[in-house]
Amino acid sequence: MMGSSNKEAVDASLQIHKQIKVVFVMGGPGSGKGTQCSKIVQEFGYTHLSAGDLLRDEVKSGSENGAMIHDLMNEGKLVASDVIVRLIVKAIQETDNDKFLLDGFPRNEDNLKAFENLTKIEPDFVLYLDCPEEEMIKRVLSRNQGREDDNIETIRKRFRVFEESTLPLVDYYASKGKLRRVDAARSVEEVFESVRAIFSSTEVRPRPDRHCNCFSFLRSFCR
Numbered sequence: 176m177m178g179s180s181n182k183e184a185v186d187a188s189l190q191i192h193k194q195i196k197v198v199f200v201m202g203g204p205g206s207g208k209g210t211q212c213s214k215i216v217q218e219f220g221y222t223h224l225s226a227g228d229l230l231r232d233e234v235k236s237g238s239e240n241g242a243m244i245h246d247l248m249n250e251g252k253l254v255a256s257d258v259i260v261r262l263i264v265k266a267i268q269e270t271d272n273d274k275f276l277l278d279g280f281p282r283n284e285d286n287l288k289a290f291e292n293l294t295k296i297e298p299d300f301v302l303y304l305d306c307p308e309e310e311m312i313k314r315v316l317s318r319n320q321g322r323e324d325d326n327i328e329t330i331r332k333r334f335r336v337f338e339e340s341t342l343p344l345v346d347y348y349a350s351k352g353k354l355r356r357v358d359a360a361r362s363v364e365e366v367f368e369s370v371r372a373i374f375s376s377t378e379v380r381p382r383p384d385r386h387c388n389c390f391s392f393l394r395s396f397c398r
């Protein structure tokens with residue numbers, strides 16, 4: 176066991192010392208979080224951090240937590256908050272970008288508290304991909320990405336965890352006015368139309384007319 180002062184020192188070294196913008200991307204298993212995040216990355220330049228992928232990479236790396244993470248994921252259960260939060264913070268520290276999509280995080284209140292305690296970061300907003308369970312089950316069962324937890328028994332458990340632990344957080348962000356809900360039961364492109372509108376409205380864009388005027392003034396001055 177790590178002594179408490181030693182643990183505080185490790186926590187301090189994990190703090191994020193840069194101004195960053197974070198968007199939480201929430202939705203049930205198979206709602207399309209990963210799919211939409213890839214498109215947001217292409218169009219808006221975010222870095223995509225999938226909590227599930229970070230855990231799967233940790234299992235593959237053969238780390239001391241790997242076996243424990245593997246077993247929990249295959250039972251459809253959640254991994255301890257400090258484990259996933261440390262992986263997310265490390266990934267943010269190692270990335271030279273200032274805006275991040277946290278896909279599949281937070282999954283419960285304890286995840287959120289651990290993240291807030293360590294980083295003091297509040298999400299700009301929360302994107303929620305709202306999809307009926309039958310559609311999500313259909314998508315996950317035909318995903319074919321070799322995920323061990325994509326079997327009907329584990330999927331059912333993942334849905335129960337989503338309903339019991341994650342949906343209350345969705346309601347919490349709705350009550351704070353931070354939730355951006357999208358109907359995810361449409362085609363990938365239709366869903367992205369709605370997602371694009373949300374991200375476009377939050378981007379601070381340079382005012383091109385002012386820049387153009389400034390450059391044309393400089394050009395005429397140098398002639």
Ligand SMILES: Nc1ncnc2c1ncn2[C@@H]1O[C@H](COP(=O)(O)OP(=O)(O)OP(=O)(O)O)[C@@H](O)[C@H]1O
Nearest residue numbers: 203204205206207208209210314318361362363366
């Ligand atoms: N709008 C959509 N319509 C039809 N299929 C979709 C749509 N969005 C994603 N899919 C497909 O559904 C499957 C699940 O999508 P994706 O992996 O993006 O979901 P996810 O929310 O990240 O799931 P998980 O929480 O299990 O990681 C993939 O095979 C993907 O290609």
Ligand SMILES: Nc1ccn([C@H]2C[C@H](O)[C@@H](COP(=O)(O)O)O2)c(=O)n1
Nearest residue numbers: 226227228252253254259279280282
């Ligand atoms: N905050 C998190 C995120 C994910 N997990 C575990 C449990 C999930 O079933 C699994 C796969 O996640 P997905 O790729 O479906 O987003 O990872 C967790 O314990 N805590």
Ligand SMILES: [Mg+2]
Nearest residue numbers: 208209225227
């Ligand atoms: Mg995913």
